[in-house]
Amino acid sequence: MTVEKHLNGLTDTLAGLRAQASRVSRWGVLLARVLSDGGKVLAAGNGGSAAEAQHLTAELVGRYRHDRAPFSALALCADTSSVTAIANDYGYDQVFARQVTAHARPGDLVILLSTSGSSPNLLEAAHAGRLAGATVWAMTGPVPNPLATLADETLALPGDPCHVQEAQLVVVHALCEAFEAALPSASRRAS
Known part of the structure; x- marks a missing residue:
């Protein structure tokens, strides 16, 4: 019964994702445009969202x-020296x-993943992204939440x-599907 209950909860979350498939498709097109024009993605999350x-x-x-050209994308949670130094000092x-603040420029994308939408470090990152002129996208659990309010x-x-986090993996793959499909043919090469 425990496994079935978990899978039923995930099914409900995935139904919520299916209802937003057009947003994921649109994000893939925008992501292709930003990266093809020389912009970058800065992504962050905590724990499983990291x-x-x-x-x-x-x-x-x-x-x-x-097989295609590589694009500029940084996971801000992966640079342990920066994370620990900044945490220690600031x-x-x-x-x-x-x-x-160091990396984002106008036209870049800051993508923040959170199941709660209330992590103070992600809220601060959203503020910093907006100040830098970047576009801020949030992937969160249920609204209302503070991160959803701050994001573009x-x-x-x-x-x-747990179900939101599992579905975020599906979002990552669906976003990549839409992104690669939207790339200009010069950026794509069949594998």
Whole structure:
């Protein structure tokens, strides 16, 4: 019964994602435009959401399905020396904001992943992204939440944090599908 209950919860969260498929498709087109024009992605999250942020940037720098040009994408949670130095010197709330301030430029994308939408370090990163002139996208759990309020756009999913986090992996892959499909043919090469 426990496994079935978990899977039923995930099914409900994925139904919420299916209802937002057009947003993921649109984000893929915008992502292709930003990266093809020389912009970059800065992604961050905490815990499992940090892993998903790294997963997203790995797919963009490496590849998802097709051999293609690499694109500029940084997982801010992966630079342990910066994270620990900033946390030590400025406090944990600033670990992503300081990096966003250093790296983000107008036209870049800051993508923040959170199941709660209330992590202070991600809220500070959203503020920093807006100040830098970057576009801020949030992937969160249920709304309302503070991160959704700060972001330019939010993909909010219903459900328990574990189901939201599981569905965020689906979002990462679906976003990469839409991104690669939207790339100009000069950036794509069949694998």
